[in-house]
Amino acid sequence: MYLWRKLTEQQRSELLEFRRFNGRPWHSPPHRVCQNGRYLLTAACYEHRHFIGETPKRLADFSSRLLKTLETDSEEIYAWCVLSNHYHALILTRKLPMLLREIGRLHGRTAFDWNGEDNERGRKVWFNCAETGMKSDRHFWGSLNYVHHNPVHHGYVQQWQDWPFSSAAEFLEQSGRERAAQLWKAYPIRDYGKNWDPPEL
Numbered sequence: 001m002y003l004w005r006k007l008t009e010q011q012r013s014e015l016l017e018f019r020r021f022n023g024r025p026w027h028s029p030p031h032r033v034c035q036n037g038r039y040l041l042t043a044a045c046y047e048h049r050h051f052i053g054e055t056p057k058r059l060a061d062f063s064s065r066l067l068k069t070l071e072t073d074s075e076e077i078y079a080w081c082v083l084s085n086h087y088h089a090l091i092l093t094r095k096l097p098m099l100l101r102e103i104g105r106l107h108g109r110t111a112f113d114w115n116g117e118d119n120e121r122g123r124k125v126w127f128n129c130a131e132t133g134m135k136s137d138r139h140f141w142g143s144l145n146y147v148h149h150n151p152v153h154h155g156y157v158q159q160w161q162d163w164p165f166s167s168a169a170e171f172l173e174q175s176g177r178e179r180a181a182q183l184w185k186a187y188p189i190r191d192y193g194k195n196w197d198p199p200e201l
Contacts, residue, residue: 036134037075037092040143043103043129044086051114051125053084062087062110063165069106073099078140079147081166083154088147090140096131103129141187144171149189 045051052062063082066089070077073095080089093099111125134140148171151163160168172180 037094038078038134038140039091039093039096039131040134040147041089041091041103041129041131042086043107044127046124046127048085050084052082052087054114054118058114059084059165065106065110069102070099072102077167079144079167079171081147081150081163081168083150083156083165088150090143090147100129100131138187141183142189145184145187146189 053059059082063080066082066087067077067080070080070089070091074091074093076092078090078092081087091099107126107129111123114125115121115123132143134143148160148166148168151157151166151168152160157163160166161172175183
């Protein structure tokens with residue numbers, strides 16, 4: 001599931017040495033500030049287990065807490081979606097380090113709460129939160145479509161607006177179905193992520 005688990009001991013040592021030599025975090029992707037301030041944030045539960053979606057109440061509660069956290073250091077939240085084992089948020093922020101710190105606190109608080117509810121003290125709940133800076137308008141709109149389409153992609157619902165834990169219904173109401181359809185056609189997600197990352201990553 002994670003690349004680290006597939007590496008040999010020698011490969012792990014070489015990777016850690018590479019990260020140390022280049023001043024990168026040992027076990028996490030480096031956080032890169034994007035000049036335009038637009039990011040896709042993605043976080044997953046540890047081993048992709050369905051901790052968030054244990055109950056509909058937990059999904060709703062976490063969605064509310066996530067939005068409040070994003071609002072603290074974001075100038076705009078363009079799109080968001082919470083599923084049972086991960087979430088995405090497309091935002092504008094000039095305070096990425098502060099926002100990531102607040103998300104870390106949210107993860108810590110929710111892990112504590114859920115482990116208490118499930119009688120699983122000490123259980124690892126979250127894996128990580130990573131940001132992807134938007135490289136172009138095409139990247140941005142493709143990311144927005146990807147976020148709103150995520151519940152359909154994972155088989156939770158058949159239409160965007162049927163998933164209550166996302167901004168899709170609000171987006172459709174504000175932009176109109178015709179505009180949403182135009183964006184979907186102009187920025188399809190079938191090639192989402194292709195050729196966006198520099199070759200050295």
